[in-house]
Amino acid sequence: MEGNLRYEKQYSESGKGKLLVARCFIPKGAEIFSEEPLISCQFAWNKLYKYKACDHCMKPLETAEENAKRLTNDPELALPFKEQCSVTKERHTQCQKCQAEYCSQECQTQAYQLYHRMLCDMLSSPSSSLNKLQEIWKNSHYPPETCNILLIARMIARIRQAENPKLMFQEFLSFVHDTSDQEQQYxxxxxxxxxxxxQTMVNSELREALFDEDLSEIFSIEGTQKFLCLIGRNGQGVGTSSFGTWVKNVEDLELPESDKTALDLLIDQIYEKMNEVNGHFLNCEGSGLYSLHSCCNHSCTPNAEVQFPYGNHTLQLVATKDIESGEEIEISYLDDCQLRRSKATRQQILLENYMFLCQCNKCTTDQDDETDESSDDDESDENMEN
Structure with a gap:
């Protein structure tokens, strides 16, 4: 299999650390790789506000119609082409002890084998240290969320349940290469x-819930700091939507033009109503840690992008332009709007959120916008802050 891979991992001595390089020509639109996360979980507030997702893979548990009814606050709403919904409720299962819900028996079994066996009893007790830990996190992290402390709990459980705990621990540590000062800043x-x-409260509850003498370095203040930095800097956002999947499926249907126009109008109206009721909070949202994805460095002119084509936490990296053999595979840590901003603003956002000064080709060759520190977007941000 190794010979068929379109990429290879390398390590740069110039400060970039890990990187992915194309082993062959990769045409625009081609899949570079797909991978499941080492660990993932839904955001705490997202789950609290009834965005129902599989506790393992984050596949939505609501049907597209149920999802649309809730997000529009319209119990009478009815969707056509219900067969295009990907949610199969008859396959759903539930942990009998802690009531964690899963999209399938396969997901429940995989979760139990990887991390859930160690966490289940604690999750079923409201007074457990693990649930106290989640309350501490929720009370200090309000939406919009970027990560969840349960990722650390699941990491520790996965390490302890692994056949080789030390090896699994090192795999998680490979995500972070910051100094202790950089970790503390982050x-x-x-x-x-x-x-x-x-951080002290988090450390105390983690020790109470999951301490293992053989992994004592994880439970020091420094170990907690390292893991907090890990989930904050390396967590890849995951968003899933049964209604969004239904929309993609019905858009692929071959319909008469008049029916297609009516369907497009209905979809637009539903999205408008969703935005009125819930704003931009439309998806089941969470984050995951991905080994290959973590090797992809940032560029303000990326040649690849992350997609989630399967409606769960499985990540796919797709080429957005032709990539030559030997060329580094790069993604953007910024969204499309941020990428259109000035060089100074882009670098400021990256420095504040990822603690590096971008030296990609665009930033090193773009001199025209070097003094353009206040775009329309910047001014809008300043007005919102004031």
Whole structure:
């Protein structure tokens, strides 16, 4: 199989660390790889507000129609072409002890084998340290969310349940190469001004819930700091939607032009109503840690992008332009709107959120916008802050 891969991992001595390089020509639109995360979980507030997703793979548990009814607050709404919904409720299962819900028996079994066996009893007890830990996190991390402390709990459980715990521990540690000062700066940003107090509380509840003498370094303050930095800097956002999947499926149907126009109008009206009721919070949202994805460096002119084509946490990396053999495979850590902003603004966002000064080809060759520090977007942000 190794010879068929379109990429290879390399390590740069120039400060970039890990990177992925194309082993052959990769045409635009081609899949570079697909991978499941080492660990993933739904955001705490997202789950609290009844965005129902599989506790393992994050596939939605609501049908497209149920999802649309809830997000529009319209119990009378009815969708055509219900057979285009990908949710199969008859396959859903539930943990009898902690009531965690899954999209299939396969997901429940995989979760139990990887991490859930160690966490189940604690999740079923409201007074457990694990549930106290989640409350601490929720009370200091309000929407929009970027990560969930349960990722750390699942990481520790996966390490302890692994056939070779030390090897699994090293695999997670390979995500982060920051100095302790850089980690502290990032954790301060992640947790806010009370970061020291919150970090101590997180450390205390993690020790109470999951301490293992053989992995004692994980449970030191420094170990907690390292893992907080890990989930904050390397967590890839995951968003799933049964209604969104239904929309993609019905758009592929061969219909008479008049029916197609009516369907497009209905979809537009539903999305408008969803935005009125819920704003931009339309998806089951969470984050995951992906080994291959973590090797992809940032560029302001990326040649690849992340997609989630299967409606769950399985990540696919797709080429957005032709990639030559030997060329580095790069993604953008910025969204499309941020990529259109000035060089100074792009670099500021990356420095604040990822703690590096971007030196991609665009940033090193673009001199025209070097002093353009206040685009329309920047001014809008300033007005919102004021």
């Amino acid at each position: 954790v301060h940003k992640l947790l806010g001004n009370q970061f020291s107090e919150i």
